[in-house]
Every structure is written in C-alpha cells, then in structure tokens.
Amino acid sequence: xxxxVVTLPAQARRGEIIEIxxxxxxxxxxxxxxxxxxELIPRDxxxxxxxxxxxxxxxxxxxxxxxxxxxxxxxxTVATESGTIAFQWIGDNGYSVTExxxxxxx
Amino acid sequence: xxxxREFLILACGASSLTAARTVEAQIDPNQAALRKxxxxxxxxxxxxxxxxxxxxxxxxxxxxxxxxxxxxLSVEVESPMTAADHVRAIHVFTEKNPLPDVVSVTLGPRxxxxxxxxxxxxxxxxxxxxxxxxxDGSFWSDSADVVVTLSACLEEGLI
Numbered sequence: 027x028x029x030x031v032v033t034l035p036a037q038a039r040r041g042e043i044i045e046i047x048x049x050x051x052x053x054x055x056x057x058x059x060x061x062x063x064x065e066l067i068p069r070d071x072x073x074x075x076x077x078x079x080x081x082x083x084x085x086x087x088x089x090x091x092x093x094x095x096x097x098x099x100x101x102x103t104v105a106t107e108s109g110t111i112a113f114q115w116i117g118d119n120g121y122s123v124t125e126x127x128x129x130x131x132x
Numbered sequence: 133x134x135x136x137r138e139f140l141i142l143a144c145g146a147s148s149l150t151a152a153r154t155v156e157a158q159i160d161p162n163q164a165a166l167r168k169x170x171x172x173x174x175x176x177x178x179x180x181x182x183x184x185x186x187x188x189x190x191x192x193x194x195x196x197x198x199x200x201x202x203x204x205l206s207v208e209v210e211s212p213m214t215a216a217d218h219v220r221a222i223h224v225f226t227e228k229n230p231l232p233d234v235v236s237v238t239l240g241p242r243x244x245x246x247x248x249x250x251x252x253x254x255x256x257x258x259x260x261x262x263x264x265x266x267x268d269g270s271f272w273s274d275s276a277d278v279v280v281t282l283s284a285c286l287e288e289g290l291i
Contacts, residue, residue, distance in 0.1 A: 043244035084242040100249035
C-alpha cells in the first residue's frame with residue numbers, strides 16, 4: 027500500500043530553480059478520532075519528509091496530525107548538477123517509503 | 133406542561149451520538165482556552181523570547197472553506213536564499229486545532245525559493261499563523277483568518 031508519486035522536470039539548466047511536487051498515499055490518522063464504539067483510533071501519520079539531492083539534504087518537513095490525508099508537499103530546489111534526487115517519508119508503525127528521480131542538468 | 137425550551141434541552145440530551153457531535157462542533161470555551169494556551173506554548177518553543185515581526189512571509193489560505201479535512205495552504209517567504217541570507221525554517225501553527233503544530237520546514241539556500249504548498253486539516257474557524265526563521269536569527273510572520281463550515285473533526289463516529 028505504501029506508495030508515493032513525485033513530479034519534477036527531467037532536465038534543467040544549471041542554477042535553475044525547479045519545482046518538485048510529491049504525494050504520498052497515507053491516511054494520516056490523527057489519533058483524535060473515535061470509532062462508533064467510542065474507542066480511540068491510534069495515531070498513524072507520516073512524521074517526516076526528507077529530500078536529498080545527490081546525498082545532500084536540501085529540504086525537510088516535520089509533519090503533524092493537522093496535515094491532510096495523502097500529504098502533498100510542493101517545494102523548490104536549485105538544479106546544481108546531474109544526478110539523483112531522493113525522497114523519503116518516515117512515519118508511525120515503521121512506515122518508510124523511498125522514491126528516487128534522476129535529473130539531467132546542462 | 134413542558135415549555136419549548138425544556139423540550140429542546142431534553143430532546144438534545146436523549147438524542148443520538150450524532151446530535152451530540154453536532155453540538156460539539158463549536159469548541160467549548162474551556163477547551164478553546166486550553167488550545168490557545170497550547171498554541172502560545174508551541175509558539176514560544178520555536179521563537180523563545182525573540183521578537184516576531186510581521187512581513188516578508190506570505191501565507192495563503194482560502195478565506196472560506198466548506199470542508200476542513202483538506203485545505204490548500206501555501207507559504208512563501210521573501211528572501212534572496214543565498215548562503216549569507218536565507219530562510220532557515222518555516223513553521224505553521226493553528227489556534228484551535230487539537231494540536232497547534234501543522235508543519236515545520238527545515239531548508240537552506242539549496243531550496244532556491246523559500247516556500248511550501250501542502251494541504252491541512254482545520255478543526256474550526258480560526259487564525260493560522262506562519263513563522264519564518266531567517267539565517268540572521270530574526271523571525272517574521274503572517275496570519276490568515278479562515279472560516280470553516282465543516283470541521284475536520286466531525287467525521288468521527290461515522291466509521
């Protein structure tokens with residue numbers, strides 16, 4: 027079930043600011059909701075999102091239950107060199123998803 | 133003879149869970165005060181005793197929302213994003229959600245532009261605040277007032 031989608035340009039000019047959109051499939055259960063029987067549904071959220079460009083961390087987000095289900099994170103980064111951009115989502119109950127994309131910089 | 137008012141009070145007390153939930157939609161004053169205190173505490177944890185100035189940050193949220201479960205939110209901070217002058221962190225807080233924190237972003241000059249778009253949950257009509265910490269240690273903020281017609285915490289009990 028663990029799935030994520032990332033969109034970013036396949037190539038860019040050196041120094042160009044590129045936009046990256048990421049979407050992870052996750053219910054982001056807040057831990058505040060109850061079932062009809064009144065039992066609290068335990069929290070199950072993505073706690074952290076990290077984007078690394080050729081191994082160097084460029085953007086990190088700490089998420090809280092107030093982030094909607096299937097968290098969308100859109101941000102920018104500078105295209106410095108060709109290589110891979112890695113994305114990682116880490117969450118409760120051992121949730122961990124990694125996605126990579128390659129980029130060509132001219 | 134039962135007056136209309138008494139009848140309504142009785143009916144409300146005896147009615148199903150759903151009705152009780154509807155009444156809960158508006159946070160009771162005690163809880164609102166607690167949440168406001170939690171919000172101030174969260175703010176203090178990030179800012180400390182530093183002064184927070186208005187400006188440079190642009191927080192965008194729709195002014196009126198039908199469904200608080202998924203509200204588009206975007207933050208942009210005016211900054212050259214160079215090694216000497218960049219945004220170090222962006223924090224988003226809400227006043228009336230069960231937890232004040234929404235997102236905390238850590239970034240640097242490699243981000244190119246200081247900004248983020250995401251989707252959030254809002255429990256009530258309230259003010260959302262974004263605070264940016266710059267590389268020189270100063271804090272800047274922006275707030276947005278949002279009217280929520282359907283709270284994010286109302287769907288409970290429907291599962």
